Each structure stands twice: as structure tokens, then as C-alpha cells.
Amino acid sequence: METPAAPHSPAAEPATVLTVTVTVTSPDEMQELGRGLAKQLRPGDLVMLTGELGAGKTTLTRGLGAGLGVRGAVTSPTFVIARVHPHLSGGPALVHVDAYRLGGGLDEMEDLDLDVSLPDSVVVVEWGDGKVEELSDDRLHVIIDRATGDTTDEIRVVTLNGIGERWAGSDLGALAG
Numbered sequence: 559m560e561t562p563a564a565p566h567s568p569a570a571e572p573a574t575v576l577t578v579t580v581t582v583t584s585p586d587e588m589q590e591l592g593r594g595l596a597k598q599l600r601p602g603d604l605v606m607l608t609g610e611l612g613a614g615k616t617t618l619t620r621g622l623g624a625g626l627g628v629r630g631a632v633t634s635p636t637f638v639i640a641r642v643h644p645h646l647s648g649g650p651a652l653v654h655v656d657a658y659r660l661g662g663g664l665d666e667m668e669d670l671d672l673d674v675s676l677p678d679s680v681v682v683v684e685w686g687d688g689k690v691e692e693l694s695d696d697r698l699h700v701i702i703d704r705a706t707g708d709t710t711d712e713i714r715v716v717t718l719n720g721i722g723e724r725w726a727g728s729d730l731g732a733l734a735g
Contacts, residue, residue: 572695576720578730584712588614591716592621594733599626599680601650603724604694606686609702614714615684618700619654622682628652634684642679651679658685696722 582588599605599622607615616634623632628643634656643652683690691697699719704711718730 572722574719574721575726576728576730578718578734580716580734582714582716585617588617588714589621591733592618593625596622596625598728598730601679602677603680604697605682606690606697606699607684608687613702613704615702619682623652626652626680653679653681655683656685657683657689696724
């Protein structure tokens with residue numbers, strides 16, 4: 559009697575190959591972190607930002623835009639879903655997406671053509687958890703935690719998780735200090 563074949567299982571999720579934690583104490587420091595992170599990014603990179611409302615996702619992206627040298631003010635794309643900021647001198651564009659109002663997974667995001675933009679751009683997606691992971695096995699997942707409740711504290715703990723081979727051996731650790 560033959561042994562039945564093992565059931566098909568989906569491909570394993572790419573492993574987190576690098577985790578770096580950075581503490582920032584002000585919006586200016588969050589933008590500075592974004593400028594530093596921009597030096598590590600290249601065309602084809604997917605950056606997913608996770609954090610509560612007001613955590614600093616757009617502030618970090620503003621720093622990324624400055625560090626990448628893109629045109630236009632980087633503001634929250636909540637009401638337009640996505641904004642493209644072309645590079646000022648031929649580098650990669652910054653595609654800034656806010657997936658908060660998008661309920662479904664990648665199917666609902668297909669109209670944005672992120673898969674077309676990704677190879678030549680740096681794509682940053684706020685609220686992308688469960689929605690854009692299929693775009694790339696290699697991505698940087700940035701999680702911004704802040705104090706909750708009645709506080710005016712500006713301290714944020716930013717965790718950078720490099721997922722996939724793209725981030726193996728990267729110098730994200732330089733951002734920590």
C-alpha cells in the first residue's frame with residue numbers, strides 16, 4: 559500500500575533576518591530616523607508601517623522623503639490612498655500609500671498598481687498589515703509603539719524588522735545608535 563502524499567502547504571513566510579529597536583523622543587528625531595533609513599533603501603524596497611493613529615508613521619515617511627530627495631511635501635495620503643513623489647535628480651520615487659480605508663487584501667489594492675511601481679520605487683505602506691505582504695518576500699516592517707492613554711509623551715519605540723534575504727547583512731543596526 560502506498561503512503562498518501564503529504565497535503566499541499568503554502569510556502570513558508572520569509573524569515574525575519576534582522577531586528578533593530580530605536581527609541582525616539584520627538585517628531586524631529588522621528589524625521590531624522592527616516593532620513594537615516596532612507597540611506598539604506600533602494601528601488602524595489604517595500605516598507606510597511608504599523609502603529610496607532612498619531613504614532614508617527616507619516617512623520618517617519620516625511621523623513622524618508624527628505625532622505626531620498628523626492629519632490630513634494632510628504633503628507634498623509636489618507637484621502638487619496640496613494641501619492642507618488644518623484645525623485646528630484648533621477649533616483650527612486652517614493653510611493654506613499656495609506657491602506658487604512660482599504661478593507662481587503664492585495665486584491666483590493668490592485669487598482670493602485672503597486673506591483674508595477676515597486677521595482678523602480680521605494681513603496682511605503684501605512685496600515686498595510688495583511689494587505690501587501692504578497693507584493694514582496696523581502697520587506698521592512700516598521701512598528702511604532704507609543705505610550706497610550708492620557709499622555710503628552712513624545713517617546714516612541716520603533717522596531718525595524720527586516721524580512722527576507724534583502725535585509726540579511728544590511729546596516730540597519732547603525733540607526734540604533
